Amino acid sequence: MSTISRKDFLKILGLAAGSAFLPTVRAQAAIGEADDHVAMLYDSTLCVGCNACTNACRQWNHTTPEPDAEGLHDAPQALSADTWTLIQLYKEGDEYAFVKRQCMHCVHPACVSGCPVQALQKTPQGPVTYDPSRCIGCRYCMYTCPFHVPRFEWDEVIPKIAKCTFCYDRILDGKGPACAERCPTGALIWGRRADLLAEAEKRLAEHPDRYVNHIYGKDDAGGTSVLYLSAVPFEKLGLEDLGTEPIPQLSEDTARVVLPGIIIGGPLALVAIHWISKKGAWEETWPL
Ligand code: SF4
Ligand code: SF4
Ligand code: SF4
Numbered sequence: 658m659s660t661i662s663r664k665d666f667l668k669i670l671g672l673a674a675g676s677a678f679l680p681t682v683r684a685q686a687a688i689g690e691a692d693d694h695v696a697m698l699y700d701s702t703l704c705v706g707c708n709a710c711t712n713a714c715r716q717w718n719h720t721t722p723e724p725d726a727e728g729l730h731d732a733p734q735a736l737s738a739d740t741w742t743l744i745q746l747y748k749e750g751d752e753y754a755f756v757k758r759q760c761m762h763c764v765h766p767a768c769v770s771g772c773p774v775q776a777l778q779k780t781p782q783g784p785v786t787y788d789p790s791r792c793i794g795c796r797y798c799m800y801t802c803p804f805h806v807p808r809f810e811w812d813e814v815i816p817k818i819a820k821c822t823f824c825y826d827r828i829l830d831g832k833g834p835a836c837a838e839r840c841p842t843g844a845l846i847w848g849r850r851a852d853l854l855a856e857a858e859k860r861l862a863e864h865p866d867r868y869v870n871h872i873y874g875k876d877d878a879g880g881t882s883v884l885y886l887s888a889v890p891f892e893k894l895g896l897e898d899l900g901t902e903p904i905p906q907l908s909e910d911t912a913r914v915v916l917p918g919i920i921i922g923g924p925l926a927l928v929a930i931h932w933i934s935k936k937g938a939w940e941e942t943w944p945l
Contacts, residue, residue, distance in 0.1 A: 691764045694783025696850035696882040703844035704755040713839035714742045738810040738819040756894040760806045760821040762882035765903035771801030783882050784823030803904045879903030
């Protein structure tokens with residue numbers, strides 16, 4: 658059985674206490690900067706469902722394939738700790754469309770506001786990254802994300818969160834996200850958010866018959882760095898109408914309520930666990 662060392666205990670306590678008043682500051686840091694953030698534009702009308710993007714993500718991030726029942730093909734059905742992006746098919750009668758799922762890299766990320774120890778960060782370049790060394794496994798990012806993106810490594814002994822990082826390591830290296838660079842049809846492109854919004858507006862103006870007249874992510878949930886164009890209503894692709902207000906207020910409120918519980922209740926629970934385990938060991942040595 659693994660035990661929590663005194664050093665780990667103090668680290669958890671320190672991270673939680675030290676972050677108690679930070680969520681508001683971090684959520685507001687992104688306001689006004691989004692034009693220059695790196696972003697992606699996914700045009701569903703150009704996607705042929707080839708999965709070159711999802712394969713590129715696997716290769717770059719060394720995630721494990723999730724094969725179908727026959728074990729012949731990589732066929733994930735949903736985002737998971739091993740699947741940070743996937744292509745899904747919407748079909749109704751003769752109408753069909755593909756949609757790419759991944760972290761939206763929100764302009765005002767609720768996961769960042771909800772995380773009590775700053776394991777999730779909104780970087781100056783725009784991508785929302787994750788630092789496993791800070792994570793205490795509380796999973797508040799999973800509860801607060803409006804797009805249900807972060808996943809938990811349920812199979813691991815010490816589980817962590819997993820999600821798309823926008824290939825932040827590549828961005829720092831001057832490259833684009835692996836998935837966008839691999840797309841053969843131009844359905845997925847990357848660049849400066851303001852430039853991609855201009856490109857999307859141009860496509861809408863030039864082909865009003867082809868698209869739903871909306872750029873999903875321009876303002877939705879306060880704006881995202883992954884933008885979508887579609888021929889079918891976005892709800893049919895699983896992209897819900899979340900309004901235009903940023904979501905972090907909810908997660909900040911959650912964090913404010915939850916943090917005192919972590920700071921006060923967490924140590925008490927650990928002390929109780931420690932006492933019970935010691936008592937158990939004492940009783941094994943001196944059975945009544
Ligand atoms: S989609 Fe969810 S996980 Fe990704 S940045 Fe937004 S809130 Fe965070
Ligand atoms: S940006 Fe990188 S991590 Fe995110 S889906 Fe694309 S390849 Fe995967
Ligand atoms: S690589 Fe491009 S065309 Fe192929 S599935 Fe991905 S987004 Fe669609």
